[in-house]
Amino acid sequence: MFDNLTERLSGVIKTLRGEARLTESNIQEALREVRMALIEADVALPAIKVFIEQVKQRAIGHEVMDSLTPGQALIGIVHQELIAIMGGEKAELSLNVAPPAVILMAGLQGAGKTTSSGKLAKWLMEEKKKKVLLVSCDIYRPAAIDQLALLAEQTGAEFFPVQTGQQPAQIGTTALDYARRHHHDVVIVDTAGRLGIDEAMMQEITQLEQLLKPVETLFVVDAMQGQDAVNTAKAFSDALPLTGVILTKLDGDARGGAALSVRHVTGKPIKFAGVAEKLSGLEPFYPDRMASRILGMGDVLGLIEEAQRTSDKKEAERLMKKMKSGKGFDLNDFRQQFQQMKKMGGMGAMLEKLPHQLSQAAQNMNVDEKIINRTEGIINAMTPQERTKPEIIKASRKRRIATGSGVSVQEVNRLLSQFEQTRKMMKMMNKGGMSKMMRAVKG
Ligand code: GDP
Numbered sequence: 001m002f003d004n005l006t007e008r009l010s011g012v013i014k015t016l017r018g019e020a021r022l023t024e025s026n027i028q029e030a031l032r033e034v035r036m037a038l039i040e041a042d043v044a045l046p047a048i049k050v051f052i053e054q055v056k057q058r059a060i061g062h063e064v065m066d067s068l069t070p071g072q073a074l075i076g077i078v079h080q081e082l083i084a085i086m087g088g089e090k091a092e093l094s095l096n097v098a099p100p101a102v103i104l105m106a107g108l109q110g111a112g113k114t115t116s117s118g119k120l121a122k123w124l125m126e127e128k129k130k131k132v133l134l135v136s137c138d139i140y141r142p143a144a145i146d147q148l149a150l151l152a153e154q155t156g157a158e159f160f161p162v163q164t165g166q167q168p169a170q171i172g173t174t175a176l177d178y179a180r181r182h183h184h185d186v187v188i189v190d191t192a193g194r195l196g197i198d199e200a201m202m203q204e205i206t207q208l209e210q211l212l213k214p215v216e217t218l219f220v221v222d223a224m225q226g227q228d229a230v231n232t233a234k235a236f237s238d239a240l241p242l243t244g245v246i247l248t249k250l251d252g253d254a255r256g257g258a259a260l261s262v263r264h265v266t267g268k269p270i271k272f273a274g275v276a277e278k279l280s281g282l283e284p285f286y287p288d289r290m291a292s293r294i295l296g297m298g299d300v301l302g303l304i305e306e307a308q309r310t311s312d313k314k315e316a317e318r319l320m321k322k323m324k325s326g327k328g329f330d331l332n333d334f335r336q337q338f339q340q341m342k343k344m345g346g347m348g349a350m351l352e353k354l355p356h357q358l359s360q361a362a363q364n365m366n367v368d369e370k371i372i373n374r375t376e377g378i379i380n381a382m383t384p385q386e387r388t389k390p391e392i393i394k395a396s397r398k399r400r401i402a403t404g405s406g407v408s409v410q411e412v413n414r415l416l417s418q419f420e421q422t423r424k425m426m427k428m429m430n431k432g433g434m435s436k437m438m439r440a441v442k443g
Contacts (some may be wrong), residue, residue, distance in 0.1 A: 004040060008040065009296075011033065012033040013074065031059075041256045042255045042257030044265050051081055054081045079292070082260070082295070084287075086260065095128070099186070101215045102184060103216045103219055104191065106217060109195055111221055115277070116248060118151025121152070122183075132186045136189075136190045137171050138192040144190070160174075171231060189208065206348060218243065221233050221248065222248050223247045225258065229371075236334055237267070237268055244268055244269050245262065246282075272284055334419050377406070382402045393412075
């Protein structure tokens with residue numbers, strides 16, 4: 001996703017190659033290209049205008065720190081503004097009401113409403129330990145009701161069956177009553193979608209909204225529709241008190257326009273993103289991670305932020321060197337990576353920090369967030385010598401470490417091979433992708 005935009009933006013950085021500092025004229029040129037990139041990505045024009053203006057304001061007169069090139073400085077600014085245009089802070093799902101909390105799902109047919117209802121149920125059950133009831137008010141399409149029933153079965157959420165002849169309002173209120181009596185925490189109400197916005201559809205969903213008083217009314221919209229998606233979202237948000245947006249099919253969206261425009265045009269935050277067809281393919285939306293992903297150079301961004309924070313050339317150089325060399329990387333560093341991962345909010349966040357290709361590789365390694373603590377425990381059970389020289393860890397040491405950390409020898413083996421893989425990845429980074437990328441932004 002966002003492939004084109006990522007490519008175009010890194011091209012812009014290259015145009016600043018050789019420039020000693022950010023000036024009005026080189027900024028102008030770079031911004032022209034950023035604007036083109038955004039237009040190509042199908043970002044809504046009002047959003048582009050604000051974005052460019054903000055970047056310009058911040059870039060002109062921006063002190064380029066010694067440790068950064070103008071290209072890097074501009075990426076830093078673009079990154080910050082990408083975050084801002086997508087809403088800044090992550091918008092939480094609000095469930096702070098006396099249960100059951102109602103979540104009303106709205107959107108056009110085919111947007112991914114029913115699928116997202118199922119995914120959201122799974123997420124709420126697994127991540128928030130909620131008892132969820134799924135109900136469909138789409139009386140016009142029996143297939144949609146069956147689809148939701150199937151999703152309920154797959155996720156283990158309870159499904160509220162519909163009696164033939166019941167109208168949406170009646171279904172909604174009986175389901176809510178049922179949920180109250182059976183102590184559900186959350187009721188997700190899927191509604192009928194049409195192919196386009198029409199009066200009857202709006203009336204029906206407005207009535208449901210007034211009756212059920214949902215704590216969240218989420219508009220589900222297909223990212224691949226680009227600006228059309230954003231316009232539909234706007235029409236809905238004018239008619240209904242939306243609390244947020246679920247942006248689906250981001251996995252298929254090579255342009256990224258909707259992600260960048262929805263918040264600006266509707267004023268409503270994106271709360272979740274659909275990133276795969278499967279039930280686990282729904283993620284809370286983090287503007288900062290998305291911005292990093294768009295720029296496709298997460299580690300460089302980390303470096304820039306670090307340099308901005310410390311404003312210290314030496315510190316930036318040290319970081320750069322450490323990342324580039326991968327030399328002397330031992331289990332202490334490996335443990336530190338895991339500790340950092342925990343601080344940064346787990347594996348997901350960590351993956352976002354890696355450049356695109358590497359993040360794919362790491363995903364393929366299939367590292368489970370829940371093993372972070374165990375991993376740390378295993379490394380803690382080692383002696384300092386073992387941590388700096390992992391090759392001395394042979395069978396008897398493995399047994400001792402396993403006993404000490406309360407895991408099996410296989411797990412110790414797994415950790416050691418994971419460490420080896422990471423070390424290899426660092427070497428790869430050193431040889432190819434990473435240094436190339438550094439050159440690209442250094443100019
Ligand atoms: P509804 O009419 O709004 O209820 O739409 P559906 O939930 O039936 O989804 C329409 C199609 O989009 C289905 O084939 C879904 O599998 C697919 N879909 C929904 N969300 C995503 C997503 O995030 N990624 C991908 N790749 N496909 C999705």
